[in-house]
Amino acid sequence: RLPQRIEPGIESWYNRIHPEDKERVTTGIHNAIDSGEKEWCDEYRFFRKDGSSAYVLDRGYIIHDDEGSPVRMIGGMTDQSERKRNEDKLREQAALLDKAQDAIIVRDLGHKILYWNRSAERLYGWASGEAVGQSEKELIYKDTNEYHTAMETTLTRGEWTGEMEHRNRDNLELIVESRWTLVRNEKDEPDSILTINTDLTARKKLEQQFLRAQRLESIGTLAGGIAHDLNNVLAPIMMSIGILKLNETDEKRLRLLSSIESSAQRGADMVNQVLSFARGVEGCRVSMNPMYVVRDIQKIINDTFPKNIGFKLTAPKDLWLVNADPTQIQQVLMNLCVNARDAMEGGGELTLSLENAVLDEVYSGMNPDSNPGPYVVITVEDTGTGIPRELRERIFDPFFTTKEVGKGTGLGLATGLLIVKAHNGFINLYSEVGKGSRFNVYLPATATPESAAKVAREQTQLPQGNDELILIADDEEGIRIVTEKTLERFGYRVLVARNGAEAVALYAQHGKEVAAVLLDMAMPVMDGPATIIALKAMNPKVRIIGSSGQASSGGVAKAVGAGVNHFVPKPYTAETLLTTLRKLLDPPDES
Template sequence: MPEQPIKVLLVEDNPGDVRLLQEFLWDVTTAQFELMPVERLDRTLKLLNQESFDVILLDLSLPDSQGLETFITLHRQAPAIPIIVLTGLDDENLALRAMQEGAQDYLVKGQVSGDLLVRCMRYAIERQRIEEALRQSEERFRVALKNSPIVVFNQDKELRYTWVYNTSPGFINEEILGKRDLDLTAAADAQLVFDIKQRVLSTGIGIRKEVSITTAQGIRYFDLTVEPLRNEAQEVIGVTCASIDISDRKLAEEKIREQAALLDVTTDAIFVRDLDNRVILWNKGAENLYGWLVQEAYGKKVVELLYDDEPPEEVEIALLTVINQGKWQGELPRVTKSGKKVLVSSRWSLVCQEDGTPKSILTVDTDITEKKQLETQLFRAQRLESIGTLASGIAHDLNNILTPILAVSQLLPLKFPNIYSEHEHLLEILEDSARRGADLVKQVLSFARGVEGKRMTLQVKHLIREVVKIIKQTFPRSIEVCIDVAPDLWTVYGDSTQLHQVLMNLCVNARDAMPDGGSLTISAENLLIDENYARMNLDAKVGPYTVVTVADTGVGIPREIVERIFEPFFTTKELGKGTGLGLSTVIGIVKSHGGFVNVYSEVGRGTQFKVYLPAAQKIQIESTPQLEPLAGKEELILVVDDEPAIQEITRASLETHNYKTLVASDGIEAIALYAQNRDKISAVLMDIMLPSLDGLTAIRTLQKINPSVKIVATSGLASSSKLAQASTTNISGFISKPYTVKELLLTLQKVLNG
């Protein structure tokens, strides 16, 4: 396709000059240019309204217009068409002024050649196109900035505004130009941005910084970028800046920080993991519950933090449920950093992106370990009560059945005196079996409802002496029997036969737990249970108790069956060597006396049964001299125990009585706290059984740090072996769990003043 000719509008009133220019163009080419001459300006303006041209050759001296005004009028009419000014030798200054007003170039008449004319017109056209493209680009840039939150501006070396695009609300370009920041903002804000810009001017290095400015709309936040503005010689002549209002983002970040603070206030463990199960959020509650700090937990897989090995099947079910249904809740076992097992009520929620694509899983865990322990005690009591009701009904029916059998077995020899001797033996077997059945029923009734007998005020130490006398005569010599009875032991109101049976059953069980011999200790002491103690034991009530302890050094009871040992017919003995009614009878009798039983056992180390019997109400407890605990003198006590409930109760008790406390959950933490505060700590209350580092090792370590440290040891299993080990550590005192506030305070008082 042939190239379109360039249309040239020649505005010239001199026919000779017109003819000359036509010849120049004709000599160069006839196909590239189409020349149209015009003699007057008014005719030119009319023609421009009718046709379009690529370039204009303009003589500034016309019949109807003279000088620079000729160019200005024409340029105003056709600003997009490049104009080349034609001038004489004496009018070159006029041509230069025209170029300052927007002319593309000028030619001096008499010095024009064909090539020069063509090159000049082509250059003018190309330059005009470039300028137009630049204008369009600048316009697009201006529109883009106008519709964006960015403010772009230049300032000179005196930091006066010289150019501004898309100014912030409340400011107009004309109002800002020539002014400085001090003229527009508060002095403190102006000084801040002045220092930033002045540093760029002096160093020539750009800076990006977030700043806050007080405006008519209040405090606003800006992301400010300042770069040096240079001339062609690369000299710094000012600064060029870009500022974007980030106030909304800052407010959103502040809201997020507030929400994060609220997450840290809650006692629940809250964490978020991505779909690869890696932690991306871990709140303070999670740190407190599981022991992992946020920097330790971040990026780790949940199974690495909360389980020793493979997670239970419930975790996989929960994960599938939350992915498919968006939420899940239930109870899950967890393991803390220290290895402690906890039970949590866990709620999972699926977090999705705006398009509905799953992004992460939010988990909220509530520690229900202590609650479950109390529920277990309650359910056990209810279960035993239900079994007792059932057993009572069965025993009643069995008595009705056994009564005639026993009577007949005794009546038959009288009715048939001449019966053969071998038949007499059968009758004896029948009678013996009936009696054994009747005894079994009595045991069931003892468990079920305590079988009321003759009750009176009793001194338990007399019962203990009777039982010890029997077992010393009947138990193997390999079993050493020891007694430790308080001289001022309170009396109880009860049935001596039934309480005798309780002691014998416990001693027989202790004997069976020590087939290779060992130590059997029976002790009795007074205990005044207060509200603090009652909170630690569901069956306890406030008041005076006589406590009888039967402890052995036998094989111990596995943890998984401790909760079942009081159930009737449950036994771990070989077939034919136990009915499973011994301990159920014990619990039935003790409960019928208004008391309760606690058991502490450690496999391979022995078992300890504590029988709590209410002291007789007519006993004048006050008549027995009792030391009253004194308030502390703000001494600092380091409490070391791995049970949160014990920590809380002990700390509250001590602080109520004017002591200060530090709390540690294991031996390692206790050593660290003591090392940091050894000059402040007056005494240490140390549980013997601790995770990570056991109490006895921790005690020895503390004594190496400070040989004169005062330590009170505590334990829920006061087995002979543990007490023997504790005695070798030169501890200052010992109290067994659960302890009363009075016991705790008196022990500390004795240790601190000793």
């Protein structure tokens, strides 16, 4: 009820309706009457007698005569001003919560999500509309035991704080600092739980790296202290074996001495490996053709690997030179080949290939370990068991091994990565469970003037755009910036989106102009496959290039199922991107 009486009559009522609401209210009433409705209802602003404005809920019941014609309307209005103010306040607070850097979630006592802010969307990858209504416990928690423990503590004490392991939409592990607060209703009964989660994943990784560095420093100190004594123990053994072999003619004893010599040498190599890893890699570097090292590895593989493992070697005749330590490079490649052998217990195919490659600014912008310039790429590929996704980030960690006790130290890949980085190179891994793994070792190369000139000519012949408009959708800012500059440099116009939802919105505005969409498969809010479906719904003929850093990503398979046939693997070069783009935009000549 309004606090003051108003004059009776429809004119008095009409004059008190807020000018901005009059047309909508009167149109609504006329529509209800004309369509034969029995009642009408609306909310609008209404002026009180003192001139102040109220927000009212007005209900009217339409009275009809015996012939069914409307003759009058009776009803009443309720002052909703307080509710409206509360709703506006809640909206303002929700807007502030959306601007918070932390993920803020509200759920009821049955675990159902009631509120999910923008930072929660960014952290976990689900949009608010997808998360609200779902069970928080099943959606983001890896360990439900710690969830129930925190729940019991919150219900008992009113709050709980601690670290938890969560998972995002891509099932990747997140570490968060979680703060739970019990919210009570007006009857002081437990009603819901407010959770504020701070992402600690990056910080935890830095802490792990710091602790690892401290551990390695300790290992270095320990190894340095004992290396001298160990070498003093091994040196006379190895020298004595050489003398004994000179005076020995019995074949059985010679084989025994060779076995002892091999074991002693292995012990010395193990000491040097630990020292190399803990203290850093030095060595004698020379300008060399990597084929010299690879030929030695080929001989070892042919002589010692099981016969059910086939071996293939490919390399160009004009392979560039690298400035490297041959022994260290052999150690890196031999370790990769041995790992490949161990992954193919039932047999398979091992391929060792070498090629010249020039990395451009686009590729190096996506891969912080690389620099633009010439490289020799050495690829070790197998058809073995593959490496599960959850292990790929850990296989280069020191002392991490999946082999049985006594069969691996966990230092092979870690030392290999250290050696390659010391040569200003890097390693890329692509793997798919059940299909095999591929390690690409990139070593900076010394290109001859002739080959450098050839590459320069090839780069100037990269396909140019014709002022087409390209829509880029990628959640990585560095990739967006580099790709945008590259496309603009080669004659394209560019629109940029940070996620699938923004890409769909931009396409809705500029779809008639957009010639193609470059779409990342793994993005928050709306991922690549979902974006493809939305874009295809707007335009079934939309041309899309998919991009992904995971060769075995499920998103790629979904994209193929949705009709996307062009892909560029991350990190990609300008040549790969521009060539793929022209293939998409320029249909083949049917003639």
